[in-house]
Amino acid sequence: xxxxxxxxxxxxxxxxxxxxxxxxxxxxxxxxxxxxxxxxxxxxxxxxxxxxxxxxxxxxxxxxxxxxxxxxxxxxxxxxxxxxxxxxxxxxxxxxxxxxxxxxxxxxxxxxxxxxxxxxxxxxxxxxxxxxxxxxxxxxxxxxxxxxxxxxxxxxxxxxxxxxxxxxxxxxxxxxxxxxxxxxxxxxxxxxxxxxxxxxxxxxxxxxxxxxxxxxxxxxxxxxxxxxxxxxxxxxxxxxxxxxxxxxxxxxxxxxxxxxxxxxxxxxxxxxxxxxxxxxxxxxxxxxxxxxxxxxxxxxxxxxxx
Amino acid sequence: xxxxxxxxxxxxxxxxxxxxxxxxxxxxxxxxxxxxxxxxxxxxxxxxxxxxxxxxxxxxxxxxxxxxxxxxxxxxxxxxxxxxxxxxxxxxxxxxxxxxxxxxxxxxxxxxxxxxxxxxxxxxxxxxxxxxxxxxxxxxxxxxxxxxxxxxxxxxxxxxxxxxxxxxxxxxxxxxxxxxxxxxxxxxxxxxxxxxxxxxxxxxxxxxxxxxxxxxxxxxxxxxxxxxxxxxxxxxxxxxxxxxxxxxxxxxxxxxxxxxxxxxxxxxxxxxxxxxxxxxxxxxxxxxxxxxxxxxxxxxxxxxxxxxxxxxxxxxxxxxxxxxxxxxxxxxxxxxxxxxxxxxxxxxxxxxxxxxxxxxxxxxxxxxxxxxxxxxxxx
Numbered sequence: 087x088x089x090x091x092x093x094x095x096x097x098x099x100x101x102x103x104x105x106x107x108x109x110x111x112x113x114x115x116x117x118x119x120x121x122x123x124x125x126x127x128x129x130x131x132x133x134x135x136x137x138x139x140x141x142x143x144x145x146x147x148x149x150x151x152x153x154x155x156x157x158x159x160x161x162x163x164x165x166x167x168x169x170x171x172x173x174x175x176x177x178x179x180x181x182x183x184x185x186x187x188x189x190x191x192x193x194x195x196x197x198x199x200x201x202x203x204x205x206x207x208x209x210x211x212x213x214x215x216x217x218x219x220x221x222x223x224x225x226x227x228x229x230x231x232x233x234x235x236x237x238x239x240x241x242x243x244x245x246x247x248x249x250x251x252x253x254x255x256x257x258x259x260x261x262x263x264x265x266x267x268x269x270x271x272x273x274x275x276x277x278x279x280x281x282x283x284x285x286x287x288x289x290x291x292x293x294x295x296x297x298x299x300x301x302x303x304x305x306x307x308x309x310x311x312x313x314x315x316x317x318x319x320x321x322x323x324x325x326x327x328x329x330x331x332x333x334x335x336x337x338x339x340x341x342x343x344x345x346x347x348x349x350x351x352x353x354x355x356x357x358x359x360x361x362x363x364x365x366x367x368x369x370x371x372x373x374x375x376x377x378x379x380x381x382x383x384x385x386x387x388x389x390x391x392x
Numbered sequence: 393x394x395x396x397x398x399x400x401x402x403x404x405x406x407x408x409x410x411x412x413x414x415x416x417x418x419x420x421x422x423x424x425x426x427x428x429x430x431x432x433x434x435x436x437x438x439x440x441x442x443x444x445x446x447x448x449x450x451x452x453x454x455x456x457x458x459x460x461x462x463x464x465x466x467x468x469x470x471x472x473x474x475x476x477x478x479x480x481x482x483x484x485x486x487x488x489x490x491x492x493x494x495x496x497x498x499x500x501x502x503x504x505x506x507x508x509x510x511x512x513x514x515x516x517x518x519x520x521x522x523x524x525x526x527x528x529x530x531x532x533x534x535x536x537x538x539x540x541x542x543x544x545x546x547x548x549x550x551x552x553x554x555x556x557x558x559x560x561x562x563x564x565x566x567x568x569x570x571x572x573x574x575x576x577x578x579x580x581x582x583x584x585x586x587x588x589x590x591x592x593x594x595x596x597x598x599x600x601x602x603x604x605x606x607x608x609x610x611x612x613x614x615x616x617x618x619x620x621x622x623x624x625x626x627x628x629x630x631x632x633x634x635x636x637x638x639x640x641x642x643x644x645x646x647x648x649x650x651x652x653x654x655x656x657x658x659x660x661x662x663x664x665x666x667x668x669x670x671x672x673x674x675x676x677x678x679x680x681x682x683x684x685x686x687x688x689x690x691x692x693x694x695x696x697x698x699x700x701x702x703x704x705x706x707x708x709x710x711x712x713x714x715x716x717x718x719x720x721x722x723x724x725x726x727x728x729x730x731x732x733x734x735x736x737x738x739x740x741x742x743x744x745x746x747x748x749x750x751x752x753x754x755x756x757x758x759x760x761x762x763x764x765x766x767x768x769x770x771x
Contacts, residue, residue: 091596098588105586195425203429205612205641210620217622225595225622230588299620300585301612301641305426309583341589344581357577365555365579 103337118324134290159290
């Protein structure tokens with residue numbers, strides 16, 4: 087176990103965390119601003135990946151596909167906001183969960199009808215293939231580095247949008263008192279649709295970026311969605327900063343735990359059981375961490391609403 | 393789809409009425425929706441193709457989707473047996489579903505022909521005269537790869553699989569036949585799709601080869617990330633990660649990978665050519681090994697129907713056990729535990745006319761029988 091390997095695994099954890107952030111950012115915005123639990127956020131991730139794969143296949147350009155994935159997911163987000171979600175703001179959370187769960191089923195079967203049940207082909211662009219030497223790491227995949235940079239760029243842009251622009255001011259105002267800003271003449275319906283489309287666009291970006299690294303298939307969004315919920319609960323619901331810190335924390339704990347727990351256990355027990363127990367324990371690690379953080383800070387690390 | 397098939401069979405029936413023969417009712421429980429549905433769809437399509445090619449007018453096939461859920465599969469089995477009164481059940485893809493359904497139905501006297509899942513329990517102590525597996529026992533393809541690795545002269549192989557029963561069985565199967573040293577052994581998470589950390593471990597382990605069992609989307613993700621990581625040691629695995637249903641999604645990253653299978657589309661025989669051509673024509677895609685297993689399952693049943701009446705249980709079972717049909721994989725017979733004794737091949741992923749597919753490059757094990765057969769009390 088060399089220092090270089092540990093450093094590389096930290097980088098891997100950071101990258102995994104930042105891909106989670108892309109999912110969690112939209113989720114936490116929607117939850118924070120509208121108080122809505124959107125289980126269908128994972129479907130927007132899937133829509134982004136499928137749009138990207140399809141457009142890339144048709145045009146041969148990954149970048150067009152990426153743009154298409156972002157726009158497609160944003161459009162899908164705006165559409166479901168206007169058709170379904172809008173009717174749910176005043177209902178309780180159980181109704182929201184039911185309705186958005188139904189949306190998951192509709193999106194999954196709809197995608198299957200259009201694209202079939204075979205996974206789609208989507209690979210990274212040739213320009214970002216290969217590896218690069220970093221200080222301490224002899225060969226790190228360029229595309230993973232690109233994902234890290236893209237996610238950080240999204241984080242910065244979101245920060246600027248929320249804290250420096252008029253739209254951001256309205257979003258923040260909507261979080262604290264939605265009746266008041268409606269009374270002040272802000273078109274709250276429009277604002278909600280925009281926020282929802284924005285969340286969708288980021289989820290679509292994440293689906294397209296990550297889908298080309300993993301696999302593009304029906305149901306790809308749900309496992310990521312669960313982790314994204316863990317992130318926003320840890321980070322504090324509604325806080326983009328919390329989502330960033332929470333996702334990096336989870337990425338690091340998950341990646342390092344999954345590699346180093348089995349190794350650490352080998353000091354106490356034989357190889358075979360260290361492997362399987364270590365692997366089982368590491369999958370619990372992030373939930374243990376969530377429980378620990380919530381015990382100390384019940385509203386998450388950065389609570390936006392207090 | 394179910395209606396369509398029964399309607400088609402009914403239409404055939406009306407025209408061949410007069411041939412006095414008892415109708416055989418087959419209930420197929422398989423995965424047609426959700427994750428892993430490509431496997432069930434291929435088994436079903438292969439099965440239906442065999443019936444169509446044989447012009448089997450005396451078979452009624454009922455197909456239902458289990459959505460990969462054991463409790464759904466169990467309910468469907470009850471429905472097929474009690475309401476539809478089927479003679480034979482088949483179709484289950486996943487071992488955990490098979491364990492939920494097979495022991496119960498075979499003990500109650502229904503025949504079960506497995507076109508895919510082959511859990512070790514059903515091959516060993518819990519083997520049953522009403523249970524026939526026409527694909528493989530779960531360990532077989534992994535054992536074949538272990539034997540291939542030994543023969544290829546690999547000395548330090550890194551092995552990984554998801555941490556669930558089929559995954560631990562896979563690594564056990566590989567190690568049973570592999571004589572070299574292990575550079576490392578990893579259990580990943582079921583459903584995991586980011587393997588950066590594992591690939592870094594592989595790179596640091598100084599292995600000379602990698603064996604992995606990661607079915608479905610997990611394998612697609614692993615292969616893409618592996619190809620892109622710059623690690624270039626040879627990769628091998630069972631056919632499940634390189635079957636025709638997922639190869640197009642992996643793309644060029646899979647080219648050159650060695651994988652084990654009891655079937656390949658380039659096995660030269662009349663019946664295999666008829667199967668591959670017929671499948672391409674009927675469905676517009678290349679068949680996977682799952683499709684070949686569905687096709688063989690149907691032909692096995694048809695061969696038994698020629699010899700015995702399904703109502704006469706002992707005769708029909710004996711006719712099934714003879715396995716007197718032309719399997720698309722070549723030689724095929726049942727061992728004492730009603731599991732196949734067959735050759736297992738090594739295939740290589742190649743690009744053929746722009747399409748990514750498999751080519752047989754050698755035989756991994758000739759006349760392979762699973763190790764659990766000796767624990768089965770049947771003769």
